[in-house]
Amino acid sequence: MRFLWYNLGRPERGLDMAIELYATAGSVEKDLRNCVVIVVDVLRATSVMTTAVQNGVRSIIPVSEVEEAVDMARQLGNQRVLLCGEREAKPIPEFHLSNSPLEYTADMVSGRVMVMTTTNGTRAILRARDAKHLLIGSLLNASAVAQAARSCGENIAIICAGTYGKFSLDDILCAGAIISRILEIDGKQYLDDLARTALTLYDSYKDDLRAPLAGCAHVQRLKALGMEKDIDFCLQEDIMDVVPCYLDGVIRNAYA
Numbered sequence: 001m002r003f004l005w006y007n008l009g010r011p012e013r014g015l016d017m018a019i020e021l022y023a024t025a026g027s028v029e030k031d032l033r034n035c036v037v038i039v040v041d042v043l044r045a046t047s048v049m050t051t052a053v054q055n056g057v058r059s060i061i062p063v064s065e066v067e068e069a070v071d072m073a074r075q076l077g078n079q080r081v082l083l084c085g086e087r088e089a090k091p092i093p094e095f096h097l098s099n100s101p102l103e104y105t106a107d108m109v110s111g112r113v114m115v116m117t118t119t120n121g122t123r124a125i126l127r128a129r130d131a132k133h134l135l136i137g138s139l140l141n142a143s144a145v146a147q148a149a150r151s152c153g154e155n156i157a158i159i160c161a162g163t164y165g166k167f168s169l170d171d172i173l174c175a176g177a178i179i180s181r182i183l184e185i186d187g188k189q190y191l192d193d194l195a196r197t198a199l200t201l202y203d204s205y206k207d208d209l210r211a212p213l214a215g216c217a218h219v220q221r222l223k224a225l226g227m228e229k230d231i232d233f234c235l236q237e238d239i240m241d242v243v244p245c246y247l248d249g250v251i252r253n254a255y256a
Contacts, residue, residue, distance in 0.1 A: 017153070017154065017155045017156060017189060017190070018155045018156070018189065018190040018191075018192070019155075019156045019157075019158065019179055019182065019189050019190065019191050019192070019195045020155070020156070020157050020158070020192045020194075020195060021157075021158045021160070021172075021175050021179070021192060021194040021195040021198055022157065022158070022159045022160060022194070023160055023162060023167045023168075023171075023172065023194060024124075024159075024160060024161070024162035024165055024166065024167065025039075025120075025123065025124035025127040025128070025159055025160075025161060025162065026127075026162075026165055028127065028128070028157070028159055030157070031130075032128055032130050032131040032132075032157060033130050033131065033132060034132055034154060034155070035131055035132055035133075035154055035155050035156065035157045036131065036132060036133045036135065036149045036152045036154045036155070036156045036157070037128045037131035037133070037134050037135065037156075037157045037158075037159055038135045038136075038137040038145055038149055038156065038157075038158045038159070038175075038178060039121070039124050039125050039128055039134065039135070039136055039137065039159050039161065040137045040138065040158060040159070040160050040161065040171050040174050040175055040178070041118070041120055041121030041124060041160075041161035041171065042138050042139055042170050042171055042173075042174040042234055042235075043168075043170045043171075043218055043219065043222060043230070043231065043234050044099050044100065044101060044121075044222075044230055044234055045099060045116075045118040045120065045121025045122060045161065046121055046136045046137060046138045046161075046244075047101050047138040047139070047140055047233070047234040048084075048099055048100070048101045048104055048116075049116070049121075049136050049138075049244045049251060050101075050136060050138045050140045050141045050240055050242060050244055051101040051104045051140065051240070052104040052109045052114060053242045053244045053251070053252070053253045054140075054141075054240045054241075054242045055104060055105060055106040055108075055109050055110060056106055056109065056110035056111060057104075057109040057110065057111075057112060057113075057114055058080075058111050058112055058113050058252075059113050059114070059250045059251065059252050060113075060114045060115075060116055060244070060250070060251040060252075061113065061114065061115045061116065061249060061250055061251070062116050062117070062121075062122035062125045062126060062246070062251060063115060063116070063117050063122060063126075064117060064122060064123050064126055065117060066085075066087065066092055066117055068117065069083055069085065069095075069115045069116070069117045070083065072115045073115050076113065076115070078113065080111065080112045080113060081112070081113045081114075081115060082096045082097055082108075082109065082112050082113070082114045082115070083095040083096050083097075083115055084096060084097040084098075084099075084114045084115065084116040084117075085097075085098070085099060085116050085117040085118045085122070086098055086099035086118055086119060087119055088119060089119070089221060089222060089225055089227070090225070092117075097114075099118055100227065100230050101230060101233050101234060102229060102230065102233060119163075119164070120161040120162060120163060120164070121161045123161070124159055124160075124161035124162075125246055125251075127159075128157075128159055129246065129249075131157070132152075132154060133149075133152050133154070133245070134245065134246040134247070135148055135149055135243055135244070135245055135246075135254065136243070136244035136245070136246065136251060137158070137174070137175075137178050138174060138234065139174050139177055139209075139234065139235060139236060139237045139238075140234070140236060140237070140238070140239055140240045141238070141240045141241065141242060141243060142174070142177045142178050142181055142237055142238055143181045143238045143241075144238075144240065144241045144242065144243050145178060145243050146178050146179075146181035146182045146184075146185065147181075147185065148243040148245075148254055148255075149178075149182065150182050150185045150186060156182070158175045158178060158179070158195070160172060160174075160175055163217065163218045168216070168217075168218050169212065169213060169216040169218075169219075170213055170216055170218055170219060172194075172197070172198045172201060173198070173201055173202055173205070173209060173212060173213065175195070175198045176198035176199045176200070176201050176202025176203070177202050177206070177237065179191070179195055179198060179199045179202070180199060180202055180203065180206075183199075209235050209237075210235065213235075219231060242254075242255065243255060
Protein backbone atom coordinates (compact mmCIF):
# COMPACT_ATOMS: atom_id res chain seq x y z
CA MET A 1 0.00 0.00 0.00
CA ARG A 2 1.35 3.44 -0.90
CA PHE A 3 2.28 5.58 2.09
CA LEU A 4 1.32 9.22 1.55
CA TRP A 5 2.25 12.29 3.52
CA TYR A 6 -0.55 14.82 3.66
CA ASN A 7 -1.17 18.06 5.48
CA LEU A 8 -3.70 20.82 5.03
CA GLY A 9 -1.34 23.77 4.71
CA ARG A 10 2.05 24.37 3.20
CA PRO A 11 4.47 21.46 2.85
CA GLU A 12 6.22 20.72 6.14
CA ARG A 13 9.98 20.50 6.55
CA GLY A 14 11.09 17.07 5.41
CA LEU A 15 8.63 16.82 2.53
CA ASP A 16 10.49 16.86 -0.75
CA MET A 17 7.98 18.86 -2.74
CA ALA A 18 4.36 19.74 -3.34
CA ILE A 19 2.03 18.60 -6.10
CA GLU A 20 -0.84 20.93 -6.90
CA LEU A 21 -3.55 20.19 -9.44
CA TYR A 22 -5.62 22.73 -11.34
CA ALA A 23 -8.88 21.64 -12.99
CA THR A 24 -8.60 24.23 -15.78
CA ALA A 25 -5.96 26.59 -17.09
CA GLY A 26 -8.18 29.51 -16.09
CA SER A 27 -8.10 28.47 -12.43
CA VAL A 28 -4.34 29.01 -12.09
CA GLU A 29 -3.59 32.14 -10.10
CA LYS A 30 -0.16 31.36 -8.65
CA ASP A 31 3.22 32.41 -10.03
CA LEU A 32 4.56 29.44 -11.98
CA ARG A 33 8.10 30.70 -12.50
CA ASN A 34 9.54 28.42 -9.80
CA CYS A 35 7.43 25.39 -10.68
CA VAL A 36 7.62 22.39 -12.92
CA VAL A 37 4.33 22.46 -14.81
CA ILE A 38 2.74 19.49 -16.54
CA VAL A 39 -0.08 20.40 -18.93
CA VAL A 40 -2.63 17.67 -19.60
CA ASP A 41 -5.22 17.58 -22.38
CA VAL A 42 -5.52 13.84 -22.73
CA LEU A 43 -8.38 13.98 -25.25
CA ARG A 44 -6.60 14.94 -27.36
CA ALA A 45 -3.98 17.68 -27.77
CA THR A 46 -1.25 16.49 -25.40
CA SER A 47 -1.72 12.93 -26.64
CA VAL A 48 -1.22 14.20 -30.19
CA MET A 49 1.93 16.10 -29.18
CA THR A 50 3.36 13.08 -27.40
CA THR A 51 2.64 10.88 -30.40
CA ALA A 52 4.19 13.37 -32.82
CA VAL A 53 7.36 13.66 -30.74
CA GLN A 54 7.55 9.87 -30.44
CA ASN A 55 7.31 9.66 -34.22
CA GLY A 56 10.12 12.10 -34.88
CA VAL A 57 8.57 15.52 -35.38
CA ARG A 58 11.24 18.20 -35.44
CA SER A 59 9.27 20.69 -33.34
CA ILE A 60 5.75 21.83 -32.45
CA ILE A 61 4.79 25.50 -32.24
CA PRO A 62 1.57 25.95 -30.21
CA VAL A 63 -0.55 29.01 -30.92
CA SER A 64 -3.94 30.18 -29.68
CA GLU A 65 -5.82 31.13 -32.82
CA VAL A 66 -6.34 29.72 -36.30
CA GLU A 67 -5.19 32.97 -37.88
CA GLU A 68 -1.98 32.87 -35.84
CA ALA A 69 -1.26 29.38 -37.07
CA VAL A 70 -1.74 30.36 -40.70
CA ASP A 71 0.45 33.45 -40.28
CA MET A 72 3.17 31.43 -38.51
CA ALA A 73 3.23 28.82 -41.27
CA ARG A 74 3.46 31.59 -43.87
CA GLN A 75 6.38 33.20 -42.00
CA LEU A 76 8.23 29.91 -41.81
CA GLY A 77 7.73 29.55 -45.55
CA ASN A 78 8.76 25.92 -45.63
CA GLN A 79 7.06 23.00 -47.31
CA ARG A 80 7.99 20.90 -44.29
CA VAL A 81 5.54 22.86 -42.10
CA LEU A 82 2.27 21.20 -41.12
CA LEU A 83 -0.80 23.13 -40.00
CA CYS A 84 -2.48 21.08 -37.29
CA GLY A 85 -5.38 21.31 -34.88
CA GLU A 86 -9.13 21.53 -34.35
CA ARG A 87 -12.00 23.71 -33.34
CA GLU A 88 -14.81 22.20 -31.26
CA ALA A 89 -13.16 18.79 -31.86
CA LYS A 90 -13.59 19.13 -35.65
CA PRO A 91 -10.86 19.48 -38.32
CA ILE A 92 -9.99 23.00 -39.42
CA PRO A 93 -10.58 23.58 -43.14
CA GLU A 94 -7.36 23.60 -45.21
CA PHE A 95 -5.21 22.38 -42.30
CA HIS A 96 -3.02 19.37 -43.03
CA LEU A 97 -3.91 17.39 -39.90
CA SER A 98 -6.67 17.42 -37.32
CA ASN A 99 -6.41 16.58 -33.62
CA SER A 100 -6.46 12.81 -34.03
CA PRO A 101 -3.28 11.13 -32.77
CA LEU A 102 -3.82 8.39 -35.34
CA GLU A 103 -2.88 10.86 -38.09
CA TYR A 104 0.53 11.64 -36.61
CA THR A 105 2.49 8.74 -38.03
CA ALA A 106 6.24 8.77 -38.58
CA ASP A 107 5.68 8.98 -42.34
CA MET A 108 3.60 12.12 -41.83
CA VAL A 109 5.53 14.06 -39.17
CA SER A 110 9.14 12.86 -38.99
CA GLY A 111 11.53 15.78 -39.49
CA ARG A 112 8.71 18.28 -39.93
CA VAL A 113 7.54 21.35 -38.01
CA MET A 114 3.99 21.44 -36.70
CA VAL A 115 2.14 24.69 -36.07
CA MET A 116 -0.75 23.68 -33.84
CA THR A 117 -3.86 25.31 -32.44
CA THR A 118 -6.62 23.58 -30.46
CA THR A 119 -9.68 24.69 -28.57
CA ASN A 120 -8.24 23.92 -25.13
CA GLY A 121 -4.79 22.32 -25.09
CA THR A 122 -2.56 24.83 -26.86
CA ARG A 123 -4.17 27.68 -24.95
CA ALA A 124 -3.43 25.93 -21.65
CA ILE A 125 0.20 25.52 -22.65
CA LEU A 126 0.51 29.19 -23.51
CA ARG A 127 -1.11 30.18 -20.22
CA ALA A 128 1.65 28.26 -18.42
CA ARG A 129 4.60 29.39 -20.55
CA ASP A 130 6.29 31.27 -17.68
CA ALA A 131 6.90 28.01 -15.81
CA LYS A 132 10.46 27.11 -14.90
CA HIS A 133 9.96 23.84 -16.78
CA LEU A 134 6.88 23.12 -18.88
CA LEU A 135 6.22 19.48 -19.76
CA ILE A 136 3.48 17.90 -21.85
CA GLY A 137 1.71 14.97 -20.20
CA SER A 138 -0.70 12.26 -21.25
CA LEU A 139 -1.50 8.68 -20.36
CA LEU A 140 0.70 7.61 -23.25
CA ASN A 141 3.82 8.94 -21.48
CA ALA A 142 2.63 9.10 -17.86
CA SER A 143 5.67 7.35 -16.36
CA ALA A 144 8.17 9.26 -18.49
CA VAL A 145 6.69 12.66 -17.67
CA ALA A 146 6.46 11.76 -13.96
CA GLN A 147 10.14 10.82 -13.93
CA ALA A 148 11.12 14.00 -15.77
CA ALA A 149 9.08 16.23 -13.45
CA ARG A 150 10.44 14.60 -10.32
CA SER A 151 14.03 14.81 -11.54
CA CYS A 152 13.73 18.61 -11.81
CA GLY A 153 13.56 18.86 -8.00
CA GLU A 154 10.93 21.60 -7.94
CA ASN A 155 7.32 21.81 -6.79
CA ILE A 156 4.96 20.45 -9.43
CA ALA A 157 1.79 22.04 -10.77
CA ILE A 158 -0.37 19.88 -13.03
CA ILE A 159 -2.69 21.97 -15.17
CA CYS A 160 -5.65 20.31 -16.85
CA ALA A 161 -6.76 22.01 -20.05
CA GLY A 162 -10.41 21.26 -19.35
CA THR A 163 -13.13 21.67 -21.95
CA TYR A 164 -14.40 25.14 -22.85
CA GLY A 165 -13.14 26.46 -19.51
CA LYS A 166 -14.88 23.77 -17.45
CA PHE A 167 -13.67 20.79 -15.44
CA SER A 168 -13.15 17.69 -17.60
CA LEU A 169 -13.06 14.28 -15.94
CA ASP A 170 -10.72 12.73 -18.51
CA ASP A 171 -7.96 15.22 -17.69
CA ILE A 172 -8.37 14.68 -13.95
CA LEU A 173 -8.07 10.92 -14.44
CA CYS A 174 -4.88 11.39 -16.44
CA ALA A 175 -3.49 13.72 -13.78
CA GLY A 176 -4.18 11.02 -11.20
CA ALA A 177 -2.17 8.54 -13.26
CA ILE A 178 0.81 10.91 -13.39
CA ILE A 179 0.57 11.65 -9.65
CA SER A 180 0.48 7.91 -8.93
CA ARG A 181 3.73 7.44 -10.82
CA ILE A 182 5.43 10.39 -9.11
CA LEU A 183 4.57 8.84 -5.75
CA GLU A 184 6.03 5.52 -6.86
CA ILE A 185 9.33 7.36 -7.36
CA ASP A 186 9.12 9.24 -4.05
CA GLY A 187 6.09 8.98 -1.77
CA LYS A 188 6.97 11.91 0.49
CA GLN A 189 4.84 14.56 -1.17
CA TYR A 190 2.32 17.18 -0.20
CA LEU A 191 -0.82 16.79 -2.32
CA ASP A 192 -3.47 19.46 -2.46
CA ASP A 193 -7.10 18.36 -2.25
CA LEU A 194 -7.69 18.11 -5.99
CA ALA A 195 -4.47 16.16 -6.51
CA ARG A 196 -5.57 13.78 -3.77
CA THR A 197 -8.98 13.41 -5.41
CA ALA A 198 -7.42 12.69 -8.81
CA LEU A 199 -5.16 10.06 -7.27
CA THR A 200 -8.11 8.38 -5.56
CA LEU A 201 -10.07 8.37 -8.82
CA TYR A 202 -7.19 6.82 -10.73
CA ASP A 203 -6.45 4.23 -8.06
CA SER A 204 -10.12 3.24 -8.06
CA TYR A 205 -10.34 2.75 -11.83
CA LYS A 206 -6.81 2.01 -13.03
CA ASP A 207 -7.85 -1.47 -14.15
CA ASP A 208 -10.58 -0.02 -16.38
CA LEU A 209 -10.07 3.63 -17.28
CA ARG A 210 -13.11 3.66 -19.52
CA ALA A 211 -15.52 3.01 -16.65
CA PRO A 212 -15.41 6.46 -14.98
CA LEU A 213 -15.51 8.17 -18.37
CA ALA A 214 -18.70 6.50 -19.57
CA GLY A 215 -20.80 9.61 -18.90
CA CYS A 216 -18.05 12.20 -19.31
CA ALA A 217 -19.34 15.08 -21.46
CA HIS A 218 -16.16 15.43 -23.50
CA VAL A 219 -15.97 11.70 -24.17
CA GLN A 220 -19.62 11.65 -25.22
CA ARG A 221 -19.01 14.48 -27.67
CA LEU A 222 -16.05 12.70 -29.26
CA LYS A 223 -18.07 9.50 -29.55
CA ALA A 224 -20.90 11.41 -31.23
CA LEU A 225 -18.35 12.63 -33.78
CA GLY A 226 -17.22 9.08 -34.47
CA MET A 227 -13.89 9.34 -32.65
CA GLU A 228 -13.99 6.14 -30.59
CA LYS A 229 -10.63 5.01 -31.99
CA ASP A 230 -9.02 8.25 -30.81
CA ILE A 231 -10.40 7.66 -27.31
CA ASP A 232 -9.10 4.09 -27.26
CA PHE A 233 -5.67 5.25 -28.40
CA CYS A 234 -5.40 8.08 -25.87
CA LEU A 235 -6.35 5.84 -22.95
CA GLN A 236 -3.33 3.58 -23.42
CA GLU A 237 -0.82 3.90 -20.60
CA ASP A 238 2.97 4.14 -20.84
CA ILE A 239 3.42 3.10 -24.45
CA MET A 240 5.78 6.03 -25.15
CA ASP A 241 8.90 7.21 -23.35
CA VAL A 242 9.26 10.73 -24.75
CA VAL A 243 8.61 13.92 -22.78
CA PRO A 244 7.62 16.90 -24.92
CA CYS A 245 8.94 20.09 -23.35
CA TYR A 246 7.97 23.70 -24.13
CA LEU A 247 10.83 26.17 -24.25
CA ASP A 248 11.04 29.56 -25.96
CA GLY A 249 7.83 29.05 -27.90
CA VAL A 250 8.63 25.59 -29.22
CA ILE A 251 7.88 22.04 -28.04
CA ARG A 252 10.56 19.38 -28.49
CA ASN A 253 11.56 16.14 -26.84
CA ALA A 254 13.11 16.92 -23.46
CA TYR A 255 15.59 14.07 -23.95
CA ALA A 256 16.60 14.81 -27.54
